[in-house]
Amino acid sequence: MPTATIDPAVLEKWDQEYIWHPFTQMQQYQQEKPLIIERGEGSYLYDVYGNKYLDGVSSLWVTVHGHCHPRINRAIIRQLEKVAHSTLLGLSNVPAILLAQRLVQMAPAGLSKVFYSDSGATAVEIAIKMAYQYWQQQGNEPYRHKKKFLCLQLAYHGDTIGAVSVGGIDTFHRIFAPLLFETITAPAPYCYRCPWQQEQSNCRRECLQELEKIIQQHQHELAAMIMEPLVQGAAGLMVGIELVLDRTSKEPYPPEAQIGHRVILAARQKGLILRPLGHVLVLMPVLTMSIDELRQMLTITYESIAQVTGA
Known part of the structure; x- marks a missing residue:
């Protein structure tokens, strides 16, 4: 049914009646005009x-x-006229191959394979499993103790259970604490609320020094460290x-x-x-x-x- 034929007031009613919005206080939402x-x-x-x-x-x-964007729209339409979806479980498809080849060409040296995912949170889940599985398959017993992940305070990586486990936004995730696996946390480079009460003019990068200490202390049990690429987005550098x-x-x-x-x-x-x-x-x-x-x-x-x- 084209939306142009539906009264906006009806859409507002249906929205509040049928949709549960993520990260939204729904009792409050119901009282506001959507x-x-x-x-x-x-x-x-x-x-x-x-x-x-x-x-x-x-x-x-x-x-x-x-x-x-017209160029993106045209590319989507062209692909839909061929096939909308084809699994990568045991077979491949043309656009997946072409994109992977270009991504590897653009990536830093050493990154030579592409594993596709459908969202940031599931990409984090995949990365956690890859890091864990790597150490479990090394063969040497000491490596099999490397099961924990180091993450930054105030981090945000998504809302699946693994992604929440390595996150640090208590406002969103506190209620799910009993479901999460144990992690090791390090202070975020949150200059506005520096735990060492430093200003940028006299900062000695205490947060990095603390991070180094934590890695040295827990290196025997760390599988990996996770942080948002380039910036710690949710912790204030976005x-x-x-x-x-x-x-x-x-x-x-x-x-x-x-x-x-x-x-x-x-x-x-x-x-x-x-x-x-x-x-x-x-x-x-x-x-x-x-x-x-x-x-x-x-x-x-x-x-x-x-x-x-x-x-």
């Missing part, structure tokens, strides 16, 4: 009323080239703004203030979609955003924070 996206183009998303929004989180960090009551003391807002949620709702009214991680606003724009669109995103973010906090 934002329902109908289409996208470039850096923008459009809702069922025709309102336009800058996609400030790349639809959760996956839209690199913008929405509805583009983000931590909202605090006082800049000098860095006193956080109490959870019941829901400051992050209130700011992103204000931003929506101004035409920008953001995502809060508690009291931290995440900004991960479409990578093809123009300079003017980036300026607009930052202006709306600033205005929304000022509107909600009175700062």
Whole structure:
């Protein structure tokens, strides 16, 4: 049924009646007017009323080239006209081979095989199993004790059980603690809230020194260390703004203030979609955003924070 023929009010009713949204407080969601996206183009998303929004989180960090890119759309259509899906269990297919060959050419030396997965969380699960299996198949008994994983505090790797085990976002995962396997944690390079009370001007990289100590202490039982590529995204090195009551003391807002949620709702009214991680606003724009669109995103973010906090 084309959405153009469905009353937006009906879609809103069905959304709240039938969909359980991930990482969403559903009792609160039921009390708010849902934002329902109908289409996208470039850096923008459009809702069922025709309102336009800058996609400030790349639809959760996956839209690199913008929405509805004609070249990507054409490639998808061409492939669908041949075959939509074919397993890699004991057989192969043309696009899988061609993509793997190009990825290996682009990868650093030593990475010579491609194992496909369908999401970040399942990729983490696969990597955990590969690292564990590697040591178990070495043959020497000492190696078989290398079963634990070292991860960084405040890390986020996904929401399957293995990915949660090596994560560190208590707000999301505390309730699942009895289901998780034991890990070893190291401090995250979170400069804004440095555990050693250092500033960037006098930082001696204490977090790295602590990491080295932990690795040396547990090397006999470590299967691998896991960290997000290039940056520790969820721990604050992704583009983000931590909202605090006082800049000098860095006193956080109490959870019941829901400051992050209130700011992103204000931003929506101004035409920008953001995502809060508690009291931290995440900004991960479409990578093809123009300079003017980036300026607009930052202006709306600033205005929304000022509107909600009175700062």
